[in-house]
Amino acid sequence: MKNRPIIALASLLLLWSTACEELAFEPQPESTNVQVYEEFWRVFSEKYAMFEAKGVDWQNVYANTRLQVDNTISEDSLFSVLSSMTLSLSDAHTTLINPESGDQAFFDLEVGFPENLDEELISNTYLQGNEKRLGGFIYSMLPGNIGYIIFRDFESVITDEEVDLILTEFEDTKGIILDVRGNTGGDPFGAGKLASHFTNHEVYAGFERFKTGPGSTDFSDSRFTLEPTEGITYTKPVMVLTNRLCYSATTTLLYLMDPMPNVTFVGGRTGGGSGSVADGQLINGWYYSLSVSEFIDARDRHLDDGVDPDILVELDPSIPNRDEIIERAIQELN
Amino acid sequence: MKRSILLLWVALLFSQGLMAQENERQNLKTGFWKFKLGPGIERLQDLKSSPLKLSGTAVPFGIYRGRVSDNSISSGGIEIHSSKLQSSNDQVIQLSSSVINLHFDYMKKLPAATELFDTWYLGGRVDLRRQNLENELLGNNMVKSLLSSSLSIISRVERSVQILGKSSRLSYTLSVAPLSFVKEDNSFAFSAPQGALEEGDYNTQDFEHGLFEYGELTSLNKFTRIRSRLAIHFPAKRRSSWILAYEWKLQKYTPIEGFGQAMASHDLSMSFYLPKKKK
Numbered sequence: 001m002k003n004r005p006i007i008a009l010a011s012l013l014l015l016w017s018t019a020c021e022e023l024a025f026e027p028q029p030e031s032t033n034v035q036v037y038e039e040f041w042r043v044f045s046e047k048y049a050m051f052e053a054k055g056v057d058w059q060n061v062y063a064n065t066r067l068q069v070d071n072t073i074s075e076d077s078l079f080s081v082l083s084s085m086t087l088s089l090s091d092a093h094t095t096l097i098n099p100e101s102g103d104q105a106f107f108d109l110e111v112g113f114p115e116n117l118d119e120e121l122i123s124n125t126y127l128q129g130n131e132k133r134l135g136g137f138i139y140s141m142l143p144g145n146i147g148y149i150i151f152r153d154f155e156s157v158i159t160d161e162e163v164d165l166i167l168t169e170f171e172d173t174k175g176i177i178l179d180v181r182g183n184t185g186g187d188p189f190g191a192g193k194l195a196s197h198f199t200n201h202e203v204y205a206g207f208e209r210f211k212t213g214p215g216s217t218d219f220s221d222s223r224f225t226l227e228p229t230e231g232i233t234y235t236k237p238v239m240v241l242t243n244r245l246c247y248s249a250t251t252t253l254l255y256l257m258d259p260m261p262n263v264t265f266v267g268g269r270t271g272g273g274s275g276s277v278a279d280g281q282l283i284n285g286w287y288y289s290l291s292v293s294e295f296i297d298a299r300d301r302h303l304d305d306g307v308d309p310d311i312l313v314e315l316d317p318s319i320p321n322r323d324e325i326i327e328r329a330i331q332e333l334n
Numbered sequence: 335m336k337r338s339i340l341l342l343w344v345a346l347l348f349s350q351g352l353m354a355q356e357n358e359r360q361n362l363k364t365g366f367w368k369f370k371l372g373p374g375i376e377r378l379q380d381l382k383s384s385p386l387k388l389s390g391t392a393v394p395f396g397i398y399r400g401r402v403s404d405n406s407i408s409s410g411g412i413e414i415h416s417s418k419l420q421s422s423n424d425q426v427i428q429l430s431s432s433v434i435n436l437h438f439d440y441m442k443k444l445p446a447a448t449e450l451f452d453t454w455y456l457g458g459r460v461d462l463r464r465q466n467l468e469n470e471l472l473g474n475n476m477v478k479s480l481l482s483s484s485l486s487i488i489s490r491v492e493r494s495v496q497i498l499g500k501s502s503r504l505s506y507t508l509s510v511a512p513l514s515f516v517k518e519d520n521s522f523a524f525s526a527p528q529g530a531l532e533e534g535d536y537n538t539q540d541f542e543h544g545l546f547e548y549g550e551l552t553s554l555n556k557f558t559r560i561r562s563r564l565a566i567h568f569p570a571k572r573r574s575s576w577i578l579a580y581e582w583k584l585q586k587y588t589p590i591e592g593f594g595q596a597m598a599s600h601d602l603s604m605s606f607y608l609p610k611k612k613k
Contacts, residue, residue, distance in 0.1 A: 005450060006495060006504060010564055013506070017562055017582040024558070024586045024596040025379050028387050031423045039385070047523040099471070192539030210531045211523045213590055218522075222536040252538055278523050279474045283386055285426025287471060292523035 031284045033078045037069040039282055040082050040096075043290075046214035049275055050294045053302045054089055061085055079103050079286075086288075091304065092247060093277045097287040109244060109271045109306070116243035116268040116315045116325060117181040122150070125321045135162045139169070146333050147176040148326075151194070154186030154249035163197045164232040175237040175333035177326065181267060185248025188276075195256035196229040198238055198263060205256045206297035208276070226256050238263045239329035242309050247271035251306075255297040264332060265309035267325045272306035363403040365610035368411070368577070370396035372603030376417045376431060380467070380478070380595040382522065386427055392417035394601045400439075402609075407455060407490075410438040415599065419467075430468040437461035439488055451491040459486040459509050465597070479519040480587065480595070481545065484511035484559050495566070503567040503575075511559040517549030522590055550589075558586045567607065577605040 029035040045058050068081050079098055083105030086096045096105040126148065131140040136156025139149045147170035170176055203226040212220045240257060242265055251274050257263045275291030282288060295303055313328045374392040379385070392415050400409025415433040441457030460483070467478045488509035495504045521528035526536050529548030535541065550556075565579035581601045588594035 006493075009450070009506075013562060013564060017584070020560065021377070021582075021584055021596075021598045024584055024594075024598065025377070025387060026381065026385065026594075028379075028422075029385055031426075049523075188538040192537070196539060207534075208536065210521070210536070212528060212531050213522055214592070220531045220534060222531060222534045224537045224539075226539055276524055277474045278525065279472045280383055281427050281469075281471065283384065283421075283423065283426070285424070289474065 029283060032071045033069050033073055034071055036078060036282055036284045036286070037066070037081065040085070040288070041066075043280065043282075043288070044085070047211055047278065047292050048089070048094070048290050049209065049211040049219070049292050050089070050091065050302075050304055051216075053294055053304060054091065056089055061088055075101075076103075079105075082286075091273075091275075091291055092271065093273050093275055093289060093291045095287075095289045099285065099287055109247065109273075113244035114268060114314050115245075117245070118315065118317075118323065119182075121321065121323055122179075122326070125323065126326060134166060135159065137162060137166060139166050141170075141173070142177070142330065144330060144334055145172070145174050146330060147173040148179065149176060150179045152180070152183050154183060154188070154190045154253075156186070156190070158190040158193050160193060160197075160229060160231045163194060163229075167197060167232040167234045170234065171232075173236070175239065176234060177239045177241060177329045177333070179241040179326070180246055180250050180253060181241050181243040181325070182245045183247075183250040184245050184271070185250055185252075185273065188249040188252040191249045191252035191256060192226065193229070195253055196226055197231065197233055198235070198257060199226065199260050200228050200233045200235055202227055203256065203259050204298055205259060206295060206299075208293050208295050210276070210293040224256075235262050237333055239332055240265050240309075241325050241329060242267040242270050243325075244268055244271050244306065246306075248273040248277075251295070251303055254307075255295060255303060259298045264311065266311045266313055266329045266332065267309050268312070268314060269308050270303075270306040272304045274303035363401045365399070365401050366409075367608045367610070368396075368398040368400070368409075368605050369608075370394070370398070370413075370579075370603045370605040372579075372601055374415070374417075374599055374601035374603075376415065376419060377598045378419050378429070378431065378467070378596070382520070382590075382593045382595065383469075383478070384421075384427060386421040386423065388419035388421050388427060388429060390417040390419040390431070392431075392599065392601075394599070394603065396603075396605075405443040406441060406457075407443075408438075408440045410436075412436050427469070428471075430470075431465070432468075433463065433465045435461055435463040441488060441490055451493045453492040455488075455490040455492075457488050459488045459511075460484070461486070475520060475525040477519075481517045481519075481549070482514055482557065482559070482585075482587070484514040484557075486511040486559065486561075497566065497568070500568065502569065505563075505565050505567065507561070507563040507565075509559075509561045511557070512554055514552050514557045514559065515546070515549050516552050516557050516587060516589075517546055518587070518589060519543075522593065528589060552587075556588055558584065560584045573609045575607045577607055579603050579605065 086105045092107045092109045142148045205224045207221045207223045209219050274295035276293040278292045279289035313325050374394045376392045377389045379387045394415045396413040398411030413435045417431050419429045421427040439459045441455035444454045446454045462483045465480045486509040490507040492505045527548035561583045563581040568576045584598045586596045
């Protein structure tokens with residue numbers, strides 16, 4: 001019995017710690033249809049960065065969709081409602097996935113646009129087996145002393161040494177064609193690295209506007225001035241070939257190179273995807289991703305829906321063995 | 335300004351250590367080693383990611399080295415926690431959590447005794463804690479890291495108790511951190527520190543941030559760290575002892591109002607206290 005005060009005190013401490021802990025944690029919502037809907041709407045309301053640029057009134061989206069959801073509708077119906085909300089943003093960085101059923105909602109940015117790329121044609125007509133490969137790069141000399149570099153994927157790691165080596169080979173060319181058609185992105189730091197080889201002075205590219213709080217005006221801007229690489233730079237004319245699948249990190253490359261006076265864009269309209277992406281899981285386990293920033297370029301353009309190149313050229317599939325976009329770039333360099 | 339705060343912080347940490355060493359030199363002391371292992375439960379709620387509460391079991395491990403003198407205790411140690419956390423609703427969210435904590439305590443015996451406790455210590459604790467939360471499903475923000483260093487007030491009371499006819503010591507230790515330096519690698523929505531975005535420093539060419547860069551000095555309104563430990567010391571051979579302890583730790587960081595991250599752990603551990611020779 002001598003220990004009774006100690007036992008009482010220990011119990012009191014346990015109660016105290018439990019109470020403190022409960023105060024620190026917020027109540028957890030139940031995983032009902034309505035709660036999933038409300039969470040989805042709230043997460044996008046707080047974190048999505050481009051409602052204004054996209055012309056989407058998210059409050060209005062709520063008004064139009066909320067009544068379609070109650071706790072009796074099926075999982076498929078709930079997914080369908082959230083999908084329609086996702087697609088209303090016309091943003092290929094913004095997705096919704098049900099990992100159990102495999103259902104996915106994402107904006108298909110190619111719809112309504114020509115492909116403007118034929119790999120077989122390029123291989124047969126322009127590379128003809130003479131190409132070299134280095135990391136993610138394929139490169140070759142074209143007739144007329146023109147360097148041709150293909151880079152299709154920013155998932156591939158780019159090193160300065162690789163770019164130095166290619167540009168050293170092309171040192172005496174009269175110009176380079178950089179073909180990034182079909183490159184849907186990857187690591188945007190690769191874009192920064194590649195772009196830094198095509199200038200020998202600082203280039204102001206624009207600013208990235210990040211969502212930094214839940215309020216509708218909680219944004220912070222990061223201005224981006226590209227520094228030239230310490231390695232090899234190429235400042236003779238560069239034709240950058242584009243199509244609708246130039247997206248995400250490729251858009252980063254394009255806005256970094258756009259202010260360079262030696263650079264011209266040739267091809268089809270780009271895909272956009274200028275924002276940085278974040279992802280998460282809803283309370284029912286569904287996976288989502290969304291754009292949490294937007295890039296506004298040095299010309300004050302909102303880039304997320306893509307932009308037209310300096311010279312708009314489409315591929316004509318009816319003419320065999322000819323890539324009009326490459327031909328136009330060659331013409332410009334000559 | 336930020337650099338000055340960081341320097342002040344480092345100076346505070348060093349002065350704490352030097353003061354302790356100086357005081358130690360003036361007393362007879364016994365060095366000790368302590369090893370801790372035991373099961374634990376960890377709970378997490380990160381409102382920037384999800385309102386779901388996650389929990390899981392952990393096996394905390396710790397090694398400590400310290401000294402006890404007639405009127406003070408000082409110790410330092412390293413603790414490692416790693417666990418798999420999952421939400422209770424069909425485990426739809428699963429995270430790997432890993433925590434590493436370095437700390438140094440110095441407590442001075444106070445000339446106060448009550449009927450309930452015969453010994454009372456009061457002092458300070460400095461620590462450095464790195465916490466990583468990893469969700470393998472997320473491609474863009476897979477890992478969330480939080481680095482924190484706190485200056486805590488620590489108090490410990492002790493008394494002798496009879497357990498199973500054996501004379502044992504009961505101790506209760508409580509520490510609360512009124513001042514902390516916190517650096518989170520993720521901002522409100524993106525995988526870069528909030529400070530970097532607010533200062534407009536982010537770019538996709540050469541953006542990097544040092545371990546402590548973009549951290550902030552905070553107080554209880556933004557960052558809370560409480561540690562409570564109840565322990566019974568069972569004497570063993572040659573002045574060593576077994577220590578059965580229940581430890582509760584709570585940490586809450588609220589960088590943005592309404593979007594706090596709370597983490598709590600409950601550890602039941604068995605430690606072995608191994609004294610070294612008396613000087």
